[in-house]
Structure formats: C-alpha cells, structure tokens
Amino acid sequence: MLGNLAEWVNDWFDENAYASCSAGCEDPLGPYQGSNKVMRGASWAASAEPLRAAYRVGDAPNVRSGDIGFRLVRQVPQQ
Numbered sequence: 341m342l343g344n345l346a347e348w349v350n351d352w353f354d355e356n357a358y359a360s361c362s363a364g365c366e367d368p369l370g371p372y373q374g375s376n377k378v379m380r381g382a383s384w385a386a387s388a389e390p391l392r393a394a395y396r397v398g399d400a401p402n403v404r405s406g407d408i409g410f411r412l413v414r415q416v417p418q419q
Contacts, residue, residue: 342381342391345409349378353398376400383407 352374354360361368370378376398382390385407389395 348410
C-alpha cells in the first residue's frame with residue numbers, strides 16, 4: 341500500500357509524541373488540539389526515505405494535493 345499516497349491521520353501532530361511516550365507505547369494519543377495534522381507515508385513521486393509507514397510529518401489540515409489522501413476504516417462488530 342505504500343507509495344500510492346501520503347495519508348492523513350486523525351491525530352494532531354506533535355514532533356515529540358513518541359519521545360514522550362512511556363516505554364512500550366505503540367500508538368501515542370498525541371495532543372488534543374493543534375495546528376497541524378499527521379500525515380504518514382508518501383506517494384509514488386517521493387524519494388525513498390518517506391516510503392515507509394513509520395514516516396510521519398505534520399501539515400495544516402487544509403492542505404490539498406493529488407498525492408495526499410486518507411484511508412476509510414470501519415471496525416468489524418464482534419460476534
């Protein structure tokens with residue numbers, strides 16, 4: 341899936357989110373508000389460095405581009 345689009349994430353961006361996370365934390369919640377949202381990965385037009393799921397940057401939520409998108413996720417009800 342990597343290399344198709346950079347993907348918006350619902351989290352507000354905090355450059356130190358993982359550094360301030362306690363040991364063993366895999367998904368820090370980040371700040372409750374901010375000016376930038378998280379984008380992960382990159383598009384086919386990017387260099388090699390951002391072409392990984394762990395790559396994250398922050399950008400203003402109103403930024404639009406042909407190589408930025410989002411993924412719809414739905415939780416499957418347990419039976």
